[in-house]
Amino acid sequence: MSSNRSMPESSSREGLGHSTPPRSANPNYVELVRFLIQPFLESPESLKVDCELSASRPKIWIRLAFDSSDKGRVFGRGGRNIQAIRTVLEAAAQSSGQAIYLDVFGGDPVGNRDEAAEPESSSKSQPPRSAPPKSAPKLRTQ
Template identity: 35%
Template sequence: MEQLLTYLARALVDQPDQVGLRISEVDGARLLELKVAPEDVGKVIGRDGRTVNALRTLLNAAAQKSGQKVRLEILDDRRNTANGQPAGAPDSPR
């Protein structure tokens, strides 16, 4: 399953050498955290999240076949701004 995800992610991005995968167990499910170069995040997510949803569908089908549960999260360093707030978050009151 992890090999499938890294193979697909490397095929989607411009910088395949920066694809990384962190695996952990959370709430009885395997959590896969995919990290790509900041300029490739949009390619992995896709328009309206279609690409990441397709990846999740494939992973869930593979996991279900082996009796597991899996979650996929895309790590996005671009969401951090200078003030420590996620992009689009309202500024804290002053």
């Protein structure tokens, strides 16, 4: 290993004229959210982002809205995508001493879109019957 590798990255940047931003600087949450969400959207122009900073407390509320047809991709299987996005936003907020809350809005809630399919899913648990149900067995009396 050379001695250059053991030097901290920030000190080598300072020598080159680069400076690191102060820790108290607020990240641009709107652009960060757009960067993280847009790859999942079929129509990125439908993305609406509202960022509200609390004056009294170090809290940020971010509200998202996009086409309901993109919800499955944005949320991901088991909510993995949206959880990863929340984690990145929380890390950015925590680095500047803030707390962040992410709310996602859409045209149709995920459950409403699939109401027609719901009865089918409940019928899948029971096999379809082609014959009428059998009568109960008769008890013998002596």
